[in-house]
Amino acid sequence: MGNSKAGGEDDVTSRGKYLLISVPDFAEDPINPGRMMTSYLRIGAASTTWWNDPGGSLAAVVNLAGPAGGRGAPPGSPLLDNYDASDGSTSNYTTAHPKQVSIGAWSSDASGAAGSGGAGGGADVLALQEQQHRELVSGRQMRPTFVDDQRLREGCPSPHQLSEDARINESSYLHSRGGWRDHSDGNRITTTYGDKVEVIRGNYKLMVMGRQDDPSKAAGLDVSGQHIQDYAYTWAAFHRVEWAQDPYSGVWHQQSSTDGAVVTENFGGDVYEHKWGEHHHSTVGQESPVEKDENGRPRGNPHIIEKTWAKRIESYTGSSAYRIPSIEEETWADRISSLTDAASTSETTRVSGAITSETTAGSITETTMAGAVAEMTLVGAKGGLTLAGALADLTVAPNKTDIFVGATHIDLELMLLKLSVVLGQRVEIAWPKGYRMGPEDEKFTMRDVATGLDMARFAAKYAVASPLIRLGIGGEAMAEWVFR
Numbered sequence: 001m002g003n004s005k006a007g008g009e010d011d012v013t014s015r016g017k018y019l020l021i022s023v024p025d026f027a028e029d030p031i032n033p034g035r036m037m038t039s040y041l042r043i044g045a046a047s048t049t050w051w052n053d054p055g056g057s058l059a060a061v062v063n064l065a066g067p068a069g070g071r072g073a074p075p076g077s078p079l080l081d082n083y084d085a086s087d088g089s090t091s092n093y094t095t096a097h098p099k100q101v102s103i104g105a106w107s108s109d110a111s112g113a114a115g116s117g118g119a120g121g122g123a124d125v126l127a128l129q130e131q132q133h134r135e136l137v138s139g140r141q142m143r144p145t146f147v148d149d150q151r152l153r154e155g156c157p158s159p160h161q162l163s164e165d166a167r168i169n170e171s172s173y174l175h176s177r178g179g180w181r182d183h184s185d186g187n188r189i190t191t192t193y194g195d196k197v198e199v200i201r202g203n204y205k206l207m208v209m210g211r212q213d214d215p216s217k218a219a220g221l222d223v224s225g226q227h228i229q230d231y232a233y234t235w236a237a238f239h240r241v242e243w244a245q246d247p248y249s250g251v252w253h254q255q256s257s258t259d260g261a262v263v264t265e266n267f268g269g270d271v272y273e274h275k276w277g278e279h280h281h282s283t284v285g286q287e288s289p290v291e292k293d294e295n296g297r298p299r300g301n302p303h304i305i306e307k308t309w310a311k312r313i314e315s316y317t318g319s320s321a322y323r324i325p326s327i328e329e330e331t332w333a334d335r336i337s338s339l340t341d342a343a344s345t346s347e348t349t350r351v352s353g354a355i356t357s358e359t360t361a362g363s364i365t366e367t368t369m370a371g372a373v374a375e376m377t378l379v380g381a382k383g384g385l386t387l388a389g390a391l392a393d394l395t396v397a398p399n400k401t402d403i404f405v406g407a408t409h410i411d412l413e414l415m416l417l418k419l420s421v422v423l424g425q426r427v428e429i430a431w432p433k434g435y436r437m438g439p440e441d442e443k444f445t446m447r448d449v450a451t452g453l454d455m456a457r458f459a460a461k462y463a464v465a466s467p468l469i470r471l472g473i474g475g476e477a478m479a480e481w482v483f484r
Contacts, residue, residue, distance in 0.1 A: 007040030007054055007183065008047030015126065016178065018044030029185065037185035046178035048125045055183030059175060062145055062207060063137075064215035067222045067229040068240035068255075069147040126176035133172040138165070145171040146203045147240070148225030155250050156243040167225075170202070227252075234261070259297040 005024035022040035029035040038054045050056050136142035137149060144150050149167045162170075203224035210219060210233075217233040227241045244253040285301035293299045318324040349355075 016045030
């Protein structure tokens, strides 16, 4: 009974027929001197003391490592790191693993007390083990055999609609169902010259310990519930798939997390990306960065460098056929430096409504160096207000020409002193007559005001016809202001 060198010689208490081929103590382990190696093949009924058989300890750790299972978080929620619903409640959503606990010794007495490790048992021992397995997995005290055992899949259109309890129940028979069991303390080498076909009706799990005994550092592959998920200890990472009812009335939600890793990607070739959906959310860093979180994983904000070389770059946001309802952009920085060096640039802005621009700065320095600058503004009305403690304008040019065409031109200056300095010839022409009003200037009468209005009416005959500017003198102008 339970011969650790014979692969479970429990022919008396076995629940069925079996064939056992055992080669105990066939050689001394060259890596661990003094340890004898054993190999065996068991076909048929399972061993009731499988945990004490050679390789039993390895068979038990299948529940201590694997990809992320449990309950999936709603789409867009952050990835969490611990599972708190120890009662198996579905109201506490998380994307992390169930708690990892040691399964201890399987029950082997008539009462089925967990961890008792009794020696008897009879035919009911395996049934008690299966019940214990279901209770531990359902209570989130032990990781399920397959990730699909606790995967959220209510309402999913998968080929099978097994409930969570039904899936856990099937997995609980992993060790006790029998069929085929083999173990070798040495190596196992399989060579196939031709093809190899494996058809598995159930689930499949590959677990590789990597020449060590800590299951948390294992790597492997889980194929269950029509999904393939890998896992590894290399960094705190997991990839999970859960069924989500929103936002598309049922869709598989894929979530991935990688911590404490350096990823380098080199790609040569053509890339085409097409994306649709309700939400595309991208976040880098956080407003309150810390170097590491409570689990020692990096949470600092990165240094981002982006470089692009291309034959041509085209960027489009919306189109005339579909305008973006709203675009909001914010930039908060201590320092912003921008350099544009191009042979020519072209900018066009069309706004049917209003444009509001606000600039608040300690100082503003603007420098424009160009062979020629042409500016044209066509507006119904234009108003400008500048409030400054001091204002200085400097223009250096061989020639300067300001042309104003309008009905009236009013400059209002309120100051204690105005100083005008002209180095060179100054010529002022006021036609038909100019007027000045001041302490030493002549006063003007109402007739003079009427003459000034006639002058404004004459100036109003300057008409603007897009795209040409035509000067109308004498004949009827395109627009005419009449002062009465």
